[in-house]
Amino acid sequence: MNELVREVEDSLELQAKEKDIKLEVNYPADKAVYVFADKDLLRQVIVNLMVNSIKYGTRGGQTLTSFTDAGEKIIVDVQDSGIGIEKHHLPRLFERFYRVDKSRSRDEGGTGLGLAIVKHILEAHGETIQVDSTPGKGTTFTFSLTKSK
Numbered sequence: 001m002n003e004l005v006r007e008v009e010d011s012l013e014l015q016a017k018e019k020d021i022k023l024e025v026n027y028p029a030d031k032a033v034y035v036f037a038d039k040d041l042l043r044q045v046i047v048n049l050m051v052n053s054i055k056y057g058t059r060g061g062q063t064l065t066s067f068t069d070a071g072e073k074i075i076v077d078v079q080d081s082g083i084g085i086e087k088h089h090l091p092r093l094f095e096r097f098y099r100v101d102k103s104r105s106r107d108e109g110g111t112g113l114g115l116a117i118v119k120h121i122l123e124a125h126g127e128t129i130q131v132d133s134t135p136g137k138g139t140t141f142t143f144s145l146t147k148s149k
Helices: 002-018 039-055 087-092 102-108 114-124
Strands: 022-026 062-070 073-080 129-134 138-146
Touching (some): 002 022, 002 039, 002 062, 039 062, 039 073, 039 114, 039 138, 114 129
Parallel strands (some): 022 062
Antiparallel strands (some): 062 073, 073 138, 129 138
């Protein structure tokens, strides 16, 4: 996980700088963290979540990707200080083609599939994803993965 998250962060650094968004990672630097997951699919999950945090982030904001040890699981959070999402949108957020703000989504590009893909990849790994958001303050996506030795 350490290496994968760092690779994704490095690949998105320029895109984040263009919007003046600081990318940060927080994980145990002193030991490698391994999970049972398809590396390429997990990369897609992290990329999709981080790209969204940049697209809908506020200038001068940040995206923090962190993971913590929770016994048999690793808890992964991708948190931004962006525009946030109104509560009534949250139940439909992971639906294919659903967009919170249709005009802004068109301006930013994208297909409306990113979060649906994230959900399906995590479900294929026997996991779920949760979202917590406050308009004007930001959004946090949280999921878990089973640890490997």
